[in-house]
Amino acid sequence: MSSGVYTRCTVIDHIGAREVNNPGVILAPSAEAVRLASKLRDLRESHEPRLTQAMLADALSAERPVAVATISSWESLTTPKLPPAERLHSYALFFCTDRPQLVPETELSADELRHYQDLHQELIGLRDAVHGGARGSSLSGSSTWKFEDGPITIICPEAPRVDWPPLANEKDPNYTRMYRYADLDALIELWGHIRAVNPDLTVVHRLPSEVTADHLSGHLVVLGGIAWNELAKRLLKTFRELPVSQVEVADLDTGEIFRSSGAGGREFRPLWEEAEDGRVLVEDVALLARLRNPFNHSRTVTICNGIHSRGVLGSVRALTDLNVRERNEAYLAEHFPGGSFALLMRVPVVSGAALSPDLEIASYRLYEWSPSKKAKAE
Structure with missing residues (x-):
């Protein structure tokens, strides 16, 4: 056997990839590794003056x-190597000041010291996530739904009482609590996925109406729009930096549209086609957003929203559907290395079913924002 022809191909664990035995097979780096590499690149390229x-x-x-x-x-966003923790200390020291050289921590001003501590904590957290992602679930492309700690609470909209079926009545001997839930398709899809990725954490x-202070202090996942989910309405108002709102309009009584703020504000609406039996929804709009939990900054809030239920399902399936989730996770890691973002996406509806948005296709991305970048409308 000639040397090198059938050598074992090993993908180093420290970039969060997996080891394989097939010759010549190189797996993509984990989303966590790409997120850290992208953050380091952004620090250098956004520095004034720009650094080589x-x-x-x-x-x-x-x-x-x-070197x-x-x-x-x-x-590197294709084959990133993990920097030692002490090098991230140097990165934080260098980029926390406007000075052209490394400054000892003892010589930092109060503002520089705060900047250093925040940046160092962020970089170490991104580095730790690489290890966590490599040791975590075998579900590829699941970093957004991989949490280091719990609890994780999925908050679902409640269907109006007038729409409850008989089995939603507690007096019925066959009472079934889940009949009170709206957006059940999205809940079932997301519930199983989050539990599979976080087998050791509490997921409820x-x-x-059932949410308590303890739920609010953990990781929150909020499903559905503002009409049937009061917490969604409250959070969208709380996130003042989020340049996207959901509003009721007189000409649409089946859902609430999205509207971007600012001078170039736009409205984002569903698309319909006329059929023999009336209008048919052919495209919904989804909002997928992740931000710091305003009630506990060490935890997160993830919003999976839509104008209609197909939009809600599309926002969930963007990161659960095996066909697109790995590419979508890589897109988020590259474009939003800080971890906070908001995306408005098209959700095509074919034969009544919502298709999962593929973020690599530009036409699916209607609007995107992160705290460190200006909003971008596609």
Whole structure:
């Protein structure tokens, strides 16, 4: 056997990928590894004046020499290498000031020290997530739904009482509580996925009327729009930095449209086709957003919303559907390395079924925003 022809191909665990035995097979890096690499690249490219990799390597070499090729490997979005924790300390020290060299922590001003601590905590958290993602679930492309701790509460809209079937009545001997829930398709899809990815964590679902202070202090996943989910309405108002709102309009009585704020504000509406038996929904709009939990900044809020139930399901399936979730996770990792974002997406409806948005296809992306970048309408 000639050397190198049938060598075992090993993908290093420290980038969150898996080891394989097939010759020549190289798996994509984990979304966590791409997220860290993208953050390091953004720090360098957004610096004023803009830094080259050579300039950054020279600055970081003040503590210990580092090669330009090493900087490049840490920033690679295709084969990222994991920087040592002490190097992230140097990154945070360098980028927390406007000075052109590394400054000892003891010489930082009060504002610089706060900036350093926040940036260092963020970078170490991203690095830890790479290890967590590599050790975690075998479900590929599940980093958004992988949580380090719990509890995780999915808050579901409650259908109007007038729409409850007989079995939603507690007096019925065959009472079934789930008949009170709206957006059940989205809940079933998401409930199973989150539990599979987080087998050791507590995952519960609640109606808005059942939510307690303990639920609000954990990780929250909010399903559905503002009409049937009071918590969704409250959170959308609480997130003042989020330039997307959901509003009722007189010409649509089946849901609430989305509206972007600012000078170039737009409305995002569903699309219909006329059929023999009336209008048919052919495209809904979905909102997928992740932000810090306003009640506990160490936890997150994820909003899976839509104008109609197909939009809600589409926002969920963007990160659960095996056909698209890995590509979509990679897109989020590359474009939103800080982890907070909002996306408005098209959700085509074919034969009554919602199709999962593929974020690599530009036409699916209607609007995107993150705290560190200006909003972008496609």
